[in-house]
Amino acid sequence: MSVLLYRLGRFAYGKPWYVIGGWLAVLAAVVVLLVTNPVKLSNEVRIDGTPSQKVIDELATSLPEASGGQGILLFKAPDGARIDGEKVRPALLAAVDAVYRHDHVIDARKVLAREAARGENSPLLRAQAAVARAAGQSAGGIPAGQPSGGNPVPLQAGGQPVPGVVVSADHSTALLQFQFDQQTFELPSGTIDSTIEAAEQQAARAGLEVLPSAAMMEIPEIVGIGEIVGVAVAALVLLVTLGSVVAAGLPLAIALVGVTVGVGGAFTLSTVFEIHSLAAVLALMLGLAVGIDYALFIVNRERRLILDEGLDAHEATGRAVGTAGSAVFFAGSTVIIALAGLLVIGITLLSTMALVAAATIAVAVLLALTLLPALLGLVKERVCPARTRHRTQRPEAAADRERAVRWGTCLVRRKYAALAAAILLPAILAVPAADMKLGLPSGASYNPDTGQRRSYELISDAYGPGYNGPLLIAVNSTHKGELLTPATLAAVTSDLKSVEGSASVSLAGMNRTGTTAILSLIPGSGPSDDATEDLVTALRDRTTRMSAAHGVTVGISGFTALAIDVSDRLADALPLYVATVLGLSLIVLLLVFRSLMVPVTATLGFLLTIAATFGLTTAVFQWGWLQNVIGLDATAPVVSLLPIIITGVLYGLAMDYQMFLVTSMREAHVHGATALDATVTGFARASSVVLAAATIMVSVFAGFVFNAEPMIKQAGFALAVGILIDAFVIRMTLIPATMALAQEKAWWIPAWLNRLLPDLDVEGDKLAQKIPLPRPATPSPHAPTQKADSIR
Structure with missing residues (x-):
């Protein structure tokens, strides 16, 4: 090689x-x-095979208009004005009209007009009335939230409710919920921004503020x-x-x-x-x-x-x-x-x-x-x-090398103290990881100065926290082609409403044949709260009984349900992934270092790194510790995707430093140095460049901590602190101390295994033999003037 x-x-x-x-x-x-070819990226967290994703995929066939991306806009009236007052209402209605007229937005008004034309033959209108009666709502089927001061009411226009628009009980805000005709990541670039701008242009006439929810995000x-x-x-x-x-x-x-x-x-x-x-x-x-x-x-x-x-x-x-x-x-x-x-x-x-x-x-x-x-x-x-x-x-580099020799010698001579410190520090930092909670980012995960966070808080205050993460309940007739009767939907609604933690249930949509209906269930708690997770679990436990009792199949989806499914699926996959990566990488390290102990200690050191990394990530993002240091003011669960991604990435990067540091030690040992001298010499040669490389990696990753997108922010932080711990605590402290403790045993390998392994010659010994190093006529003035003292 x-x-x-x-x-x-x-x-x-x-x-x-x-x-x-x-x-x-x-x-x-x-x-x-x-x-x-224009770039087309996705923000969708799709995990095939999970219950939530199955519901979404089935709706794409049975009720396509309900499988598109959801849009939520919050309109806030100027201080002292009513959102439905005579001066503000025209601008609000114009803004709603601008959204519904926009390309790729499904106009709910046309859907209702079409169904109204069918009269008593409309399954949607009959189902809507039955569900509203069962849920104890108005005839318009407006979900009841749990804000202080009463329930939200529908916005009226011409004596009729405007579909998708709810006015808060204090009349200070209006919430517009609508559907795109495609998933948000499939929409043409700029569609979401132009939809928001269309609403803002009309809303500005009356000084209305328009705030999009976290669900309405372009690519970060x-x-x-x-x-x-x-x-x-x-x-x-x-x-x-x-x-x-x-x-x-x-x-x-x-x-x-x-x-x-x-x-x-x-x-x-x-x-x-x-x-x-x-x-x-x-x-x-x-x-x-x-x-x-x-x-x-x-x-x-x-x-x-x-x-x-x-x-x-x-x-x-x-x-x-x-x-x-x-x-x-x-x-x-x-x-x-x-x-x-x-x-x-x-x-x-x-x-x-x-x-x-x-x-x-x-x-x-x-x-x-x-x-x-x-x-x-x-x-x-x-x-x-x-x-x-x-x-x-003498160049300054020589002085740097002497300092590295002194530090390496200190680690070797005080190996027990260094080893104890390198194990104890990550172990302490890992403690918060025992409380790590996984989830997906919501509006609460953003900083207070962002529109997503302001929208989240205003919706929680005016309508109830559950409005930020409604659950989607898909109800299908068991027998193909059989209609869902109003009585059946009313019975299902009553069962759903009786589950603890359920604030309200309303009909969100129905296909033209009347065989599939979508119910919107508003939880009484926020999308990342434990109570909402308990609600999803309780609903899923009850679906089997509801299906048998009412002759329907019931599926649960929505933000919280998807977050639970993603977390469970990734948690189940993590052990297999870790075993696969560790097994393959141990083989590579065995080939490179021709040692049994070096690959094992490298891997054990990494386990300390990853535990400490998750501990710090939990403490900062979930507990809120030291958030002002990184310009953050939002507590949220650790992103579900993070543990498995960070484990893989950090393992690979940690082995980079292991490779460069221990390869230098092996090179010195192959060329005749004792095990202790090789540890000091190799550390002196490689530590400065590993120090610089780790500082560079931490700097690059830390730059992403200030990204507004919560997933990117958490990934940048986890990688930055992971490299910091692994490079300085594990590779440059624990590994030299371990090598000094093992001495010659660190390089031991059974003779039969040594004969079987190919010689990759990473340290360049064959290169030196085949093509001897040319010597200059006069020695370089920068050549080292002093050898490291032999360690006894």
């Missing part, structure tokens, strides 16, 4: 425009495809000021680490090209495959972070070979790609394996995320092994500034 990569590095350096031209062609193809902003600041911090770290603007610019260039090809390539396929917006964000985060890190490892090795060994840039590049490039290849492999493990779960949403992110990582590795040496071929000797190459005094 090292010899092959050495030759690849020398070729790319010597023929840079061949390689650069090839990548430019790839970039051009991606850009052309993006221009000709993927790159904002926080992400840009994160990349800027990464650039500063590169400049400090490499000491040259030219050298620091190369990793940034590699990362930007990588995310353009990887994420851009995924976007070009979005018209063929459904790609979730979180998949694009995850690929962007990983692409930026690992793209910078992998290039940093190779550039840093090349500079060390130039400064310490006195090699010319061409030879140094070849050897850097042959040695550090080998570590990059296998480090990238562990990340890809960890992501590919998501495929075994069989959930399309996660599979898409895994494939997009894994493809972006693969592109980053290829760029580091090909485009980077080609760019180094253009830069040539300028990768090290002239003032650095020709200085005769």
Whole structure:
């Protein structure tokens, strides 16, 4: 492997425009495809096979108009004015009319007019009256909420209720609920924004404020000021680490090209495959972070070979790609394996995320092994500034290495204290994880200055918290073609209304044949409350009895039901996923390090990392601790998708640092150092670049913490703190202490297994034997002047 990569590095350096031209062609193809095929991303959390998703899929056939995305707009009257007063009502009605007339919005007024024309032959009107009587509502079937001061009432126009519009009991707000003709992610780009703008234009005539709910979201902003600041911090770290603007610019260039090809390539396929917006964000985060890190490892090795060994840039590049490039290849492999493990779960949403992110990582590795040496071929000797190459005094890097030697020696000599601290700290941080609650983001998850949060709070105050997450009850006749009688629907309504926690039930829709009906059940609690989860469980427990008693099938869906199903499905899949990833990665680590203890300790250390990560995420987002530090003011459950995604991503990234740090230790050991000396020497060689790489990753991930989208915010935070803990506590403290404790046993492997394993030569020993390192006529002034003291 090292010899092959050495030759690849020398070729790319010597023929840079061949390689650069090839990548430019790839970039051009991606850009052309993006221009000709508009990007189409999804916000839908779809988990096939769950009860909630089955209800939605069945409605797509039996009642298509009810399977589209839901829109909710809240209209707030100016202070002191009534929303249904003479001065405000015309603007409100005009705004409602503008929404119903908008493309892709189903006009409920036309549906009611059509049914009214059918008179007594309308199953919808007969069912509506029966359900209203059973639920104790007005004839219009307006659900009763539980706000202070009374129940909401329908908005009247011409003596008739306006469908979909409810006025709060204090007459300060009006709530419009409507349906799109497609799921929100399938709507043409800009449809939701233009619908809101149409309402705002009319509402502005009377000073009405229009607030969309969290359900009405376009694709979130993927790159904002926080992400840009994160990349800027990464650039500063590169400049400090490499000491040259030219050298620091190369990793940034590699990362930007990588995310353009990887994420851009995924976007070009979005018209063929459904790609979730979180998949694009995850690929962007990983692409930026690992793209910078992998290039940093190779550039840093090349500079060390130039400064310490006195090699010319061409030879140094070849050897850097042959040695550090080998570590990059296998480090990238562990990340890809960890992501590919998501495929075994069989959930399309996660599979898409895994494939997009894994493809972006693969592109980053290829760029580091090909485009980077080609760019180094253009830069040539300028990768090290002239003032650095020709200085005769000891460089500052040597002083940094001495500090690393002293810290490594301290860890080795005080191994028991270091080991105890490295275990105790993550264990304490992991305690809140025992209380971790999973769910999906709602309006309550957003910051107070956002429209989604204001809408959520106003709806809760004016109508009741349950209006933010109504449950969808699908009722179908058991026998094909048999009508649902008003008496049957009334009986089902009574049963649903009697369940503890149910505030009201109303008819939301019915197909023309009268065989399928949709009931809207308003819980008495918010969508993320435990009481609402208990209500869903109780309703599902009762559906079997209702089906038998009334000759119908009853299905439960809606925000809370979907959140429960998603959490349960992912919780069931997590053990299989973890077992698959750990098994495959242990094999890779065994091949690389030819040791039994190293892969095991690496994996156990990761388990401490992930436990502490979930503990901190729970404490900050669910308990609300230290939220002001990250500009957050909203408590919410941990996103259901987060544990399984973060587990895979963090495992792969953690093994990156394990690979670079322990590979340096193995290299020293292979070349004759004792186990203790190899631990100190390897730590001194790799710790500074691992420190820089971890700082870069934390900076990039932390930039996403300030994204307005709750899922992206939580993912950025979890990855940032996970890398922080793993790099500094586990890899740079626990692992050296463990290696010092085990000494020579750390590298033990049964002789029979050693003979069976292929020699991957990640440390470049075969490269040194086959192509001996050329020695300069005069020793480099930057070569180390002092060896680390032997540890006894």
